[in-house]
Amino acid sequence: MNALPHSPDVPSAAPEELELAIVGAGFGGLCMAIRLLAQGERRFAILEKGGEVGGTWRDNSYPGAECDVQSHLYSYSFAGKPDWSQRYAGWREIQQYILETTERFGVRPYIRFNQQVTGLHFDPDSARWRVILASGLELRARHVVLATGPLHRPNLPRLPGLERFAGKVFHSAQWDHGYDLAGKRIASIGTGGSAIQYCPRIAPAAAQLHVFQRTPAWVIPRDVRTYGESTKKRFRRFDVLRRLHRARLYWTNESRVWPIFHPALARGLQRLARWNIRRAVGDESLARKLTPDYTIGCKRVLISNEWYPMFRRPNVELVTADIREIRERSIVTADGVERPVDCIILGTGFVVDPRIYMQGFPVTGMPGHELARDWQAGAEAFYGISVTGYPNLHQLVGPNTALGHNSIIFMIEAQVRYVMDCLRTLRERGADYLDVQAPAQAQFNERIQHALQDTVWSSGCRSWYQQADGRNFTIWPYSTWRYWLETRRVDAAQYRFGQAQKGTAASHVDGHVD
Ligand SMILES: Cc1cc2nc3c(=O)[nH]c(=O)nc-3n(C[C@H](O)[C@H](O)[C@H](O)COP(=O)(O)OP(=O)(O)OC[C@H]3O[C@@H](n4cnc5c(N)ncnc54)[C@H](O)[C@@H]3O)c2cc1C
Numbered sequence: 268m269n270a271l272p273h274s275p276d277v278p279s280a281a282p283e284e285l286e287l288a289i290v291g292a293g294f295g296g297l298c299m300a301i302r303l304l305a306q307g308e309r310r311f312a313i314l315e316k317g318g319e320v321g322g323t324w325r326d327n328s329y330p331g332a333e334c335d336v337q338s339h340l341y342s343y344s345f346a347g348k349p350d351w352s353q354r355y356a357g358w359r360e361i362q363q364y365i366l367e368t369t370e371r372f373g374v375r376p377y378i379r380f381n382q383q384v385t386g387l388h389f390d391p392d393s394a395r396w397r398v399i400l401a402s403g404l405e406l407r408a409r410h411v412v413l414a415t416g417p418l419h420r421p422n423l424p425r426l427p428g429l430e431r432f433a434g435k436v437f438h439s440a441q442w443d444h445g446y447d448l449a450g451k452r453i454a455s456i457g458t459g460g461s462a463i464q465y466c467p468r469i470a471p472a473a474a475q476l477h478v479f480q481r482t483p484a485w486v487i488p489r490d491v492r493t494y495g496e497s498t499k500k501r502f503r504r505f506d507v508l509r510r511l512h513r514a515r516l517y518w519t520n521e522s523r524v525w526p527i528f529h530p531a532l533a534r535g536l537q538r539l540a541r542w543n544i545r546r547a548v549g550d551e552s553l554a555r556k557l558t559p560d561y562t563i564g565c566k567r568v569l570i571s572n573e574w575y576p577m578f579r580r581p582n583v584e585l586v587t588a589d590i591r592e593i594r595e596r597s598i599v600t601a602d603g604v605e606r607p608v609d610c611i612i613l614g615t616g617f618v619v620d621p622r623i624y625m626q627g628f629p630v631t632g633m634p635g636h637e638l639a640r641d642w643q644a645g646a647e648a649f650y651g652i653s654v655t656g657y658p659n660l661h662q663l664v665g666p667n668t669a670l671g672h673n674s675i676i677f678m679i680e681a682q683v684r685y686v687m688d689c690l691r692t693l694r695e696r697g698a699d700y701l702d703v704q705a706p707a708q709a710q711f712n713e714r715i716q717h718a719l720q721d722t723v724w725s726s727g728c729r730s731w732y733q734q735a736d737g738r739n740f741t742i743w744p745y746s747t748w749r750y751w752l753e754t755r756r757v758d759a760a761q762y763r764f765g766q767a768q769k770g771t772a773a774s775h776v777d778g779h780v781d
Contacts, residue, residue, distance in 0.1 A: 282397070282404075282405045282406050282407045283406050283407070284395075284406075284407050284408075285310055285311055285312055285398075285406055285407065285408040285409070286308065286310035286311055286408065286409050286410065287299075287303065287308070287310070287311035287312075287408055287409065287410045287411070287412060288311065288312060288314060288384075288396065288398045288406060288408035288410070288411050288412070289311060289312070289313040289314065289411075289412045289414055290313075290314050290384045290398075290411065290412065290413050290414060290415050291313070291314075291315060291322060291413070291414035291415045291416055292313045292315035292317070292320040292321070292322065292369075292378050292380075292414075293320070293321060293322020293323060293324075293325075293365075293414060293416050293419075294322065294323075294343075294365070294675075294676055294679055295322075295414035295416065295663035295664055295679045295682075295683075296313050296315070296322075296412070296414035296663070297313075297320060297365065297368065297369060297372075297374055298343060298663075298676075298679050298680060298683045299412050299414060299663065299683050299686065300313055300372075300374045300377055300378075301343075301345075301368075301372040301374060302683050302684070302687055303687075304372060304373060304374070304377075306687065308690075309377075311377060312377055312378070312379055312406075313374070313377055313378040313379065314379055314382040314383075314384050314398070314400065314406075315378055315379065315380050315381075315382060316381065316382065316383035316384070316401075317380065317381070318380050318381055319366075319380070320365055320366065320369050320374075320375075320378065321362045321365045321366070322416050322419060323416060323418060323419065324358050324361045324362040324365060325362060326419065326440045326441070327358055327439070327440050327442075327461065328358055328359075328362075328442055328444070329439045329440075329442040329461060329464070329465040330442075330464075330465050330468035330469055331357075331464040331465050331467065331468040331573075332357060332358035332461070332464055332465070333355050333356065333357045333358065333464060334355055334356060334358075334361060335355060335460070335489075335569065335570050336355075336520070336673065336674040336675075337354050337355060337490075337516045337520075337674075338351040338353070338354065338355060338356040338360070338361070339351055339509065339512055339513045339516055340513060340516045340517055340520070340673070340674040340676070340677070341356070341361070341674050341676055342364060342676065343368065343676060343680065344513075344676075344677075344680060345680075346368050346371065346372075347506065347509050347510070347513070348364055349499055349502035349503040349506070349509050350494070350499040350502070350503065351494060352493055352494060353491070353492065353493040353494065354490045354491070354492050354493075354494075355489065355490070355491075355570075382400050382401075382402065382404075383400065383401040383402075384398060384399065384400060384401075384628070385399050385400065385401045385627065385628060386398075386399035386628060386629045386630070387399070387411055387628075387629075387630045387631070387660070388629075388630075388631045389631065389632045389633065389657065389658060389659075389660070391633055391634065391658075391765075391767075391768075392767065392768055393407075393767050394409065394658070394659070394699035394700045394765065394766070394767035395407045395408065395409055395767075396408045396409070396410070396411045396659065396660070398411065409659060409699070409700075410659045410660075410661065410686075410690070411659065411660050411661070412661045412662075412663065412686060413660065413661070413662045413663065413665070414662075414663040414664075416664065417617075417619060417664050417669055417741070418616075418617040418619065419440075419617065420617055420618040421438040421439075421440045421441060421613070421615075421616075421617060421618075422615045422616050422617050422618050423438060423613060423615070424456065424613065424615050426456070426590055426593050427590070427591070427592050427593065428592045428593035428594060429593045429611075431593065431594065431595055432593050432594070432595060432596075432611060433595045433596060434596060434608060434609045434610050434611065435609065435610040435611070436610070436611045436612075436613065437612060437613065438612075438613040438615070439461040439462065439465060439612060439613065439614045439615075440461070440617070442465075446610070448469050448472055448473055448610065449472040449473075450472070450473075450474050451473055451474060451609040451610050452473070452474050452475040452477075452606075452607055452608045452609045452610070453469065453473045453475065453476050453477070453608065453609070453610045453611075453612060454477045454479060454598050454606070454608040454610070454611045454612070455469075455476060455477070455478050455479065455611075455612045455614055456479045456590075456611065456612070456613050456614060456615055457479070457480075457481070457613065457614035457615040457616065458478065458479075458480040458481075458482070458483060458484055458614070459484060459567075459569075459614060459615075459616050460484075460567065460569055460616070461614045461616070462478070462612075462614030463484065463486055463569050463571050463574045464571065465612070465614065466478055466574070466577060466583075466614075467571070467573035467574060467576075467577040468573075469612075470577050470580055470582065470583050471580075473582060474582065475582050475584070475608075476580075476582060476583045476584070477584050477586050477598070477606055477608065478578075478583065478584065478585050478586065479586045479590060479598075480556075480557075480585060480586065480587050481589075482559065482566075482728075482729075483556070483557050483558060483559045484559065484566060484567070484568075484569050485537070485540050485559050485563045485564075485566070485568050485569065486540075486544075486568075486569045486570065486571050486574045486575065487536075487539075487540050487543065487568060487569070487570055488543060488570065488571075488572055489570040489571055489572050491572060517673070517674075517677070520672055520673040520674070521672070521673060521746055521747065521748065523672040523673075524672050524673075524745075524746050533562055533563055533564050533723050534562070536563055536564075537562065537563040540563055541558060543575070544557055544558055544575055547575030547576050548575050548576075548578050548579070549579060550578075550579075553578055553585060556585055556587050557575065557578070557585065559728075561728035562723050562728070563723070564671065564723040564724070565723050565724055565728035565730060566728055566730040566732070567671060567730075567732075568671070586600060586606075588600035588601045588602045588604070589601040591603075593611070596608070596609075598611075619741065620646070620734055620740070621642065621646045621666070622639065622642050622643070622645075622646060622734075625638065625639065626639070630657065630660070632654075632656040632657035632658065632660065633656045633657070633658065633702065635656075636656030636657060638654070638657070641654070641656060645734055645736075645738050645740050646665075646666040646734075646740045647666050647667070647708065647712045647740065648662060648665045648666045648667075648708065649703040649707055649708045649711050649761070650668070650682075650685065650711065650750075650753070650754050651664070651665035651666050651667055651668030651682065651743075652665055652668075652682055652685055652686065652754075653689075653701075653702075653703035653708070653762075654703070654708070655702065655703045655704065655705045655707075655708045656702065656705075657702070658700035658701060658702040658765065659689075659700045659701065659702075661682075661686045661689065662682075663679055663682050663683065663686075664678065664679060664682070665682075666740050666741070667712075667715050667739075667740060667741065667742060667743055667744075668682070668743050668750070669732075669741045669742055669743065670742070670743060670747065671724070671732075671742060673747050674747075677747050677751070678743070678747060678750060681747075681750055681751045681754050682754065684754070684755075685754040685757065688756055688757045689701060689757055692757045692759055692762075693764070696759070696764055698764035698765060698766060699765060699766050699767045700764070700765050700767075701762040701763070701764050701765075702762060702763045702764075702765065703761060703762055703763075704761055704762060704763055707761035707762075715743075715744060716738070716739070718744040718745065719739050719742065719744045722744055724739055724742055724744070725739065
């Protein structure tokens with residue numbers, strides 16, 4: 268049960284003290300909480316701006332929303348689910364899994380919903396973080412775990428005249444299920460991961476669907492097999508079989524890391540993908556428009572069996588001309604064509620650059636450290652977790668830890684274990700905080716950027732993996748097991764340890780505590 272009373276509605280003079288404040292109740296924040304509870308740590312709270320757990324899978328309920336990593340892998344290693352219905356589960360089943368896991372591990376009492384964190388400030392004297400909430404409340408915590416997710420803030424494009432549009436407009440992550448799309452003339456903007464999933468599902472009922480494409484994505488066939496009752500029964504009865512299945516999926520995905528480093532392999536895959544487009548679309552000129560001009564893998568490879576065949580429908584049009592203007596009831600493209608529409612769906616993805624999505628969320632660390640300034644040239648961290656100058660601030664799915672080939676849950680679990688090791692290291696040293704050394708962080712990022720140079724991600728495309736100057740701040744450029752191996756234990760020599768000095772400056776000693 269929750270050992271902590273919930274925050275009172277009225278701000279009190281003395282802010283509540285926590286050992287850990289976790290920001291976000293998606294896969295990351297929940298994993299952190301489960302691991303803390305397993306170690307008997309109860310002095311924490313999850314602060315979640317939404318009204319339910321799930322993050323990505325709470326918000327993305329659009330038709331056809333499914334994961335593109337196999338469900339047996341896209342779930343916690345310690346909470347296997349023997350009865351996934353299909354290879355790649357839909358959002359409803361994933362969200363149900365998250366809800367059940369939250370209950371199973373007793374996490375819910377520790378979550379404070381509708382609590383948006385709007386600022387984090389480290390006080391070196393007390394070695395505590397001040398956690399500022401939108402409600403005006405303030406908490407204090409020794410550690411903060413930022414599990415705010417890499418893809419949660421919808422990217423709302425500035426389309427000329429959009430504010431004048433008199434029809435319906437919504438973003439794919441804020442799907443309006445009350446709005447009936449049947450018989451409507453729909454414009455869908457964007458051809459990324461979400462659009463390729465919902466467009467084929469809404470096309471049959473629409474009067475007309477105009478798909479506005481800026482850059483085509485490589486879309487390869489999806490394994491749509493379901494798990495039969497006998498397989499589920501076997502997995503339920505013999506957990507080892509489920510684990511073996513999971514291991515097989517993991518190593519299959521890991522083998523996909525090779526085309527990333529060997530462009531010749533990527534080119535082979537690309538020929539197959541090109542053939543698949545021509546076969547599925549059945550129209551040479553349309554196939555050409557749908558075929559990317561960059562190397563496969565440079566942007567996230569998408570999977571769908573429905574995307575290309577959808578363009579055979581008479582009521583679906585691919586529009587590649589730029590949008591010039593949006594009028595009250597229509598969209599005009601650069602070639603002067605005006606298309607009347609009732610509804611615009613923004614399948615325009617998410618704001619991924621933390622320097623942008625963390626605007627209005629000031630984070631200040633040791634004197635002179637302001638995250639917005641420290642990250643001006645680019646977001647970087649040590650293994651995506653620790654940032655120099657921000658003691659006891661731990662990130663999940665931070666810079667350069669996203670993947671193009673395997674499950675992010677694997678990375679989250681490795682990061683959570685690393686944070687647990689940070690807590691253990693601090694306890695053993697009798698210190699109040701740890702702060703990664705600047706040279707350690709710099710060397711780490713030099714290595715990452717160097718490794719990224721010869722990969723498919725640097726083969727010339729513009730992708731959301733990169734910031735404006737082309738620097739890739741998103742991707743982990745190696746195998747996931749290498750990440751697991753390198754984050755197995757905290758290397759104390761890479762950190763500075765310090766003590767709270769109530770009233771005076773904190774003592775700060777390299778590699779050890781005074
Ligand atoms: C449509 C879609 C499909 C995806 N499919 C896949 C896939 O197939 N495979 C894969 O590996 N990854 C996929 N991803 C990436 C996905 O985001 C991660 O897999 C995973 O869900 C990340 O979990 P998380 O806990 O880090 O973040 P999230 O699930 O985004 O959770 C973050 C939580 O933090 C909360 N929050 C954010 N800011 C604040 C704040 N200031 N105060 C309080 N609370 C806050 C949010 O409300 C949210 O609940 C997909 C993403 C999207 C959008």
